[in-house]
Amino acid sequence: MDYKERYAKWLADPSIDEETKRELRAIENDDLEIKERFYQELEFGTGGLRGIIGAGSSRLNRYTVGRATQGLANYIKEQGTAEQGVAIAYDSRHMSPEFAEISGLILAANGIHAYVYPSLRPTPMLSFAVRELGCTAGIVITASHNPPEYNGYKVYWADGAQVVAPRDKDIIAKVNAVTDFGEIREMPLDEAKAKGLFSYIGQEVDDAFDQAVLAQRQCPEIITEMAEKLKIVYTPIHGSGNLPVRRVLEQAGFKEVYVVKEQEMPDSDFTTVGYPNPEDPKVFTLAKKLAEEKDADIIVGTDPDCDRVGAMVRNNQGEFVVLTGNMMGILLTEYILSRKKESGTLPKNGAVIKTIVSTEMIRPICEKYGVEVMEVLTGFKFIGEKIKAFEESGSHTYLFGFEESYGCLPGTYARDKDAVAATLLICEMAAYYKKQGMTLYDGLQKLYGIYGCYADGVKAVTLQGLAGIEKIRSIMENFRKDVPKDFGGIPVVWARDYQSGVFTNLVTGETEKSPLPPSNVVYYVLADGTWICVRPSGTEPKLKFYIGVKADTIEAAKEKNRLLEQDIDQKAK
Numbered sequence: 249m250d251y252k253e254r255y256a257k258w259l260a261d262p263s264i265d266e267e268t269k270r271e272l273r274a275i276e277n278d279d280l281e282i283k284e285r286f287y288q289e290l291e292f293g294t295g296g297l298r299g300i301i302g303a304g305s306s307r308l309n310r311y312t313v314g315r316a317t318q319g320l321a322n323y324i325k326e327q328g329t330a331e332q333g334v335a336i337a338y339d340s341r342h343m344s345p346e347f348a349e350i351s352g353l354i355l356a357a358n359g360i361h362a363y364v365y366p367s368l369r370p371t372p373m374l375s376f377a378v379r380e381l382g383c384t385a386g387i388v389i390t391a392s393h394n395p396p397e398y399n400g401y402k403v404y405w406a407d408g409a410q411v412v413a414p415r416d417k418d419i420i421a422k423v424n425a426v427t428d429f430g431e432i433r434e435m436p437l438d439e440a441k442a443k444g445l446f447s448y449i450g451q452e453v454d455d456a457f458d459q460a461v462l463a464q465r466q467c468p469e470i471i472t473e474m475a476e477k478l479k480i481v482y483t484p485i486h487g488s489g490n491l492p493v494r495r496v497l498e499q500a501g502f503k504e505v506y507v508v509k510e511q512e513m514p515d516s517d518f519t520t521v522g523y524p525n526p527e528d529p530k531v532f533t534l535a536k537k538l539a540e541e542k543d544a545d546i547i548v549g550t551d552p553d554c555d556r557v558g559a560m561v562r563n564n565q566g567e568f569v570v571l572t573g574n575m576m577g578i579l580l581t582e583y584i585l586s587r588k589k590e591s592g593t594l595p596k597n598g599a600v601i602k603t604i605v606s607t608e609m610i611r612p613i614c615e616k617y618g619v620e621v622m623e624v625l626t627g628f629k630f631i632g633e634k635i636k637a638f639e640e641s642g643s644h645t646y647l648f649g650f651e652e653s654y655g656c657l658p659g660t661y662a663r664d665k666d667a668v669a670a671t672l673l674i675c676e677m678a679a680y681y682k683k684q685g686m687t688l689y690d691g692l693q694k695l696y697g698i699y700g701c702y703a704d705g706v707k708a709v710t711l712q713g714l715a716g717i718e719k720i721r722s723i724m725e726n727f728r729k730d731v732p733k734d735f736g737g738i739p740v741v742w743a744r745d746y747q748s749g750v751f752t753n754l755v756t757g758e759t760e761k762s763p764l765p766p767s768n769v770v771y772y773v774l775a776d777g778t779w780i781c782v783r784p785s786g787t788e789p790k791l792k793f794y795i796g797v798k799a800d801t802i803e804a805a806k807e808k809n810r811l812l813e814q815d816i817d818q819k820a821k
Contacts, residue, residue, distance in 0.1 A: 251282060251283045251285075251286035251287045252282065252286075254286040254289075254305050255272065255282050255285070255286045255304075258272060258286075258303070258304070258305070259272055259273070261429060262430075263311075263428070263429035263430045263432075264311065264429065268303045268309070268310075268311075271302070271303040272285075272303050272304070283714065284304075284306070284713055284714065285302065285303065285304025285305070285306055285307055286304050286305050286306060287306055287714050288305065288306050289305050289306070290305060290306050290307065290308065290312045292315075292316050292319070292419075292420050292423040292424070293420070293786075295402060295410060295627070295629070295786055296316070296400060296401045296402040296403050296410075297312060297313070297316055297400055297401040298391055298394070298398060298399075298400035298401075299312075299398065299399075299400070300397050300398055301342055301343055301397060301398070301399050308343075308347075308398075308399050308400070308401070310346070310347070310350050311429050311432075313347045313350055313351060313401055314350060314354055314429065314432040314434070315423060315426045315429065315432060316401055316403075316423050317350070317351045317354040317355060317387070317432075318354055318358070318423075318426050318431060318432045318433065319419065319420075319422040319423030319424070319425065319426050320334075320355075320385065320387075320403060320419060320422070320423070321354060321355055321358035321360055321433075322358075322422045322425070322426070323418060323419050323422040324358075324360055324384055324385060325358065325359075325360075326422075327384070329384035329406075330358070330359055330360045330384070331361075332382055332383050332384035332406070333360060333361035333362065333363055333381065333383050333384065334352075334355050334360055334361070334362055334363065334383055334384065334385045334386060334387060335363045335364075335365075335374060335377040335378045335381055335383045335385075335386040335387075335449065336348050336351055336352055336362055336363065336364045336365065336374075336386070336387045336388070336389075337364075337365045337368075337369045337370075337371065337373060337374035337377070337386070337387075337388045337389070338365070338368055338369070338388065338389035338390065339368050339369075339370075339371075339388075339389065339390040339487055339488045339552045339553040339554075340368050340486060340487050340488055340514035340515065340516060340552055341389070341390065341391055341396070341398070341399045341516055341552060342396065342397075342399060342516040342517075343389075343399055344368065344389045344390065344399060344516075345368075347389045347399065347401065348364055348365075348387075348389045349364070349437070350434070351387050351389070351401075352364045352440070352446050353434050353435050353436070353437060353440055353446065354432060354433060354434050354435075355445075356435045356440035356443070356445035356446045357433035357434050357435035357440075358433055359445070360445070361444070361445050361446075361447070362440070362445065362446045362447075363377070363381055363383065363447060363448075363449050364446065364447070364448055364449065365377070365448070365449045366448040366449065368487075368488040368514060369488055369492070370488045370489055370492060370550075370553055370554030370555060370666070370667065370668060371388050371390060371392075371402075371553040371554065371555040371664055371665075372457075372554070372555055372657075372662045372664055372665065372666035372667070372668060372669070373453075373454070373457050373492065373662075373668075374386050374387075374388040374404065374664075375404060375408040375409070375632075375662040375663050375664040375666075376408065376453075376456075376457045376460065376661055376662045377449060377453050377457075378404050378405075378406065378407075378408045379406075379407070379408040379661075379662075379663075380453055380456055380457075381449070381453070382406075383406065384405070384406050385403060385404060385405055385406065386403070386404035386405075386408070387401065387402070387403060387404070388401075388402045388404070388553065389401055390402065390552065390553035391552075392551060392552065392553055392555065392556070393523075393524055393525040393526070393527070393551040393552065393556065394788055395522070395523050396516060396517045396518050396522070396524075403419065404663075404664075407632065407636045407663055408632070408662055408663035408664070409629050409632025409633060409635070409636065409663035409664065410627075410628070410629035410632065410663075410664065411629070412629050412630065412632075412633045413765060454492070457492070457661075457668075458492070458495060458496055458499060460659065460661035460662075461496050461661070461666070461668050461669045461672060462496060462499060462500060462672070463659065463661075464658045464659045464669050464672065464673060465500065465672065465673070465676055466583065466584060466587035466588070466591075466673070466676065467587055467676065467680060468500070468501070470676060470679050470680050470683060471500050471501045471502060471675075471676055471679055472501050473679075473683065474679035474682055474683055475501045475502055475503045475504075475679075476503045476504060477504075477679075477682065478502065478504060478545050478546070478675065478678055478679045478682055479504040479506070479542055479543060479544040479545050479546075480497070480502060480504060480505045480506065480544060480545070480546055480547075480548065480675055480678075481506045481507075481508065481535050481538050481539040481542065481544045481546070481547045481548070482494065482497070482505060482506070482507050482508070482535075482547075482548050482549070482671070483507070483508040483511045483512075483531075483532070483534070483535045483547075483548075483549040483550075484507075484511060484512065484549070484550055484554070485511055485518065485521060485524045485526065485531055485549050485550065485551060485552065486511055486513065486514055486515035486516075486518050486519070486520070486521075486524065486552065487514065487524065487550060487551060487552030487553065487554055488514075488552060488553055488554045489550035489551075489554035489667060489668065489671075490507070490512055490513070490514075492554070492668050493550060493554070493667070493668050493671050494507065496668055496669075496671075496672050497671070497672065497675065500672055500675075500676070502675060504542075506538055506539075506542050506544065508534050508535050508538055510534050511534060511535075518552070520534060524551060524552050525551065526549045526550065526551050526556055526557060526558025526654055527556075527558060527572075527573070527653065527654055529560070529570050531549060531558070532547055532549060532558070532560055532568075535547045535549060535560075536560065536568055539560075539568065545561070545562065545678055545682060545687065546559060546560070546561050546674070546675065546678045546688065547559060547560040547561075547568060548671050548674060548675065550667040550668075550671065551654075551667070554667045554668060555628075555655055555664060555665045555666060555667055556573075556653065556654040556655045556665060556667055557576075557654060557667040557670045557671050557674065558570070558571075558654055559571040559576060559674055559688075561678070561687050561688040561689045562687050562689060563687075563689045564689070564690075569689060571688065571689075571692075572652070572654075572704070573606075573650070573651065573652045573653050573654040573655070574606060574607040574609075574652045574702075574704040575692055576650070576654070576656070576670070576674065577602070577606060577607060577610065577650035577651075577652070577656060578607060578609050578610065578613070578692065578695060578702075579674075579677060579688060579691060579692060579695070580648060580650070580656060580658070580670075580673060580674070580677065581600055581610055581613050581614070581648055581650070582613050582695055583673070583677045583680065584647060584648050584658065584673075585598075585600075585613065585614070585617040585619060585647065585648075586617070588647070589617055594617060594618075594619075595645040595647075596618070597620075597643065597644050597645050598617075598618075598619040598620070598644070598645050598647045599619065599620045599621075599622055599634075599638065599644040599645065599646060599647060600614050600619055600620070600621055600622070600647055600648050600649065601621075601622045601623075601624060601631045601634050601646070601648075601649035601650075602621065602622075602623060602624075602649070602650060602651070603623070603624055603625065603626045603627070603630070603631075603651040603652065604623050604624070604625060604626065604746075604764075604769070604771065604781065605626055605651070605652055605706075605781050605783070605792075605794040606650060606651055606652040606704075607652065607702055607704045607796060608702065608777075608779070608796055608798070609695075609699055609700070609702040609704075612699045612700065613695075613699055616699075619647060620644065622634060622644075623764075624764065625746070625764050625765065625767050625769070626651065626767075626769070626783065626786070627651075627786065628649075628651060628655055628657070628664050628665045629664075631649040631651075631657065632663035632664060634646070634649070635649075635660050635663060636663070639660070646659075646660055650665075651665070652704065652706065652794070653706075655667075655670075656670050657669070658670070658673055674688075677691075693802075696802055700798055701798060701799050701800065701801055701802040701804070701805045702796065702797070702798050702805065703796075703797050703798075703799070703802060703805035703806050703808070703809045704794070704795065704796045704797075704809075705794070705795045705809045705813065706792055706793065706794050706795070707792070707793040707795070707813050707816060708785070708788075708790045708791070708792050708793075709790060709791045709792075709793075709820065710788070710789060710790050711789055711790065711791060712789050713789070716789050717789070719791075720784050720789075720791045723782075723791060723820055724768060724770070724782065724784065724791075727770050727782050727819075728745060728747075728748075728770060731743045731752075731754065731772075732772065732819055733754075734774075735772065735774060735778070735780055735812055735815050735816070735819075736808075736811045736812045736814075736815045738774040738775055738776055738778060739754075739755075739774065739775045740754055740772045740773070740774055740775075741753060741754060741755055741773050741774060741775050742754070742771075742772065742773035743770070743771075743772055744762065744769075744770065744771040744772070744773070745762075745769075745770055746762055746764060746766065746767045746768075746769040746770070746771065747766055747767060747768050747769065747770075748766075749761055749762040749766060750762070767783070768783060768784060769781060769782070769783040770782045770783075777798060778795070778796065778797045778798075778808070778812070779794075779795070779796045780793065780794065780795050780796075780812065780816070781793070781794040782794075791820070793813075793816050793820070795809050795812050795813065795816075797809050797812070
């Protein structure tokens with residue numbers, strides 16, 4: 249079926265409401281717009297749905313959300329776990345409350361109790377609620393840090409983690425089997441409540457989450473001692489972190505917390521930033537202004553669904569500089585392990601988990617503390633999968649997990665990255681260093697002196713629409729077929745193709761089998777230990793290039809990184 253046929257089918261479908269059809273009739277003379285909205289069915293992938301909001305088969309709307317929920321309901325009923333119910337959360341994006349309610353009413357119509365948060369909540373609170381309420385699954389309505397026109401739909405299973413193989417494929421098959429919108433069942437809200445199939449999650453779950461986060465503190469006494477000396481500026485960037493982050497910081501004992509008022513309240517258009525990504529230093533413009541006024545030590549900001557946190561700290565000149573996701577991962581790993589060792593609570597079978605595109609500096613840190621490093625594919629669900637495996641086998645004790653894209657989890661109370669706990673620990677760590685007369689920037693420089701100077705970077709190329717999808721596919725195919733002999737003049741030694749599962753040594757010709765599941769990723773290890781990874785983003789229309797280098801000084805490492813980026817620009821054309 250081509251895009252014109254899909255367009256005509258939607259207009260003729262009696263299951264689709266008149267308002268949606270009016271939106272579609274308004275574009276009847278715009279062939280390009282029709283093509284963009286109907287060139288494909290919005291695919292329910294391994295992470296759920298994500299797309300631009302609007303009418304059309306390739307857009308996110310009540311029908312594409314409804315189809316996903318009906319498919320999930322069919323799967324749950326087949327599993328025989330409908331009586332456990334499903335927890336639902338949502339963030340501050342356009343249509344998030346509506347999509348959450350629609351999902352709950354479809355579940356109710358299928359005899360599955362929907363436990364819905366009464367207002368916006370962070371994604372990690374959904375992960376926690378699934379476990380706390382004993383649900384069979386969870387849904388969170390969010391597009392994370394995507395631009396305002398996007399929203400998304402993510403599915404979690406009973407362990408609190410996003411669904412992984414083979415369950416993800418089984419759910420996808422059930423969603424794809426819903427071929428007619430008339431198959432989607434939905435119950436009126438009053439009826440669902442009266443039948444006990446739709447209820448709101450109570451304050452007691454929020455309280456339990458707060459206590460689980462507070463339990464992640466490594467040195468509560470440091471916070472008590474430095475509570476009035478450390479000045480913190482926080483911005484929720486118009487998202488769901490505002491109340492839980494402030495609540496936890498207050499309960500932990502921090503006294504000098506200043507919130508960016510212009511970004512305090514939910515705003516679906518993210519008016520002050522446009523693109524609400526804490527990886528982008530521009531989102532901290534207002535926070536930096538407030539930090540200078542208050543003479544703050546640290547700036548922290550959480551993305552709309554509060555699963556990722558960005559931070560800025562003062563350097564030796566007193567200027568605010570960015571801590572990247574890798575830098576925060578380095579600092580937090582060292583802090584958690586060193587505090588546990590000092591307190592005598594560091595287990596002999598401890599493990600830290602990182603993604604394949606995260607910094608290699610973690611390895612010497614963990615080696616020092618006798619902790620094993622494990623590597624997973626990009627996506628926090630794979631870290632959640634490891635935690636579950638540890639609990640089932642008893643083989644390892646989970647200590648910390650992180651990914652370079654500003655996400656981490658310090659405990660097992662949730663199974664997705666948590667910016668509430670991350671913000672608390674970053675501030676506690678800042679208090680720890682301030683007590684020693686140091687900033688987090690100083691702390692990072694000290695670690696470079698101990699473990700070596702690592703610099704990690706990521707270059708993202710945005711490629712929108714149908715043409716962008718084809719361009720990304722073409723570039724990935726070229727990198728696979730014509731393996732570069734070098735990057736920046738440094739020979740490639742290993743070419744790892746995670747899709748085929750074959751790792752090839754270009755010098756010796758030997759091959760190895762990938763230890764990880766298939767994924768659309770290519771990864772190159774160079775002769776000097778530098779690594780470069782190429783993969784399409786799973787959440788945005790972007791192709792991402794990751795670089796990891798080590799040098800004698802951090803300046804030399806950054807320069808090496810810069811030169812490699814230039815070479816990548818040429819190779820990716």
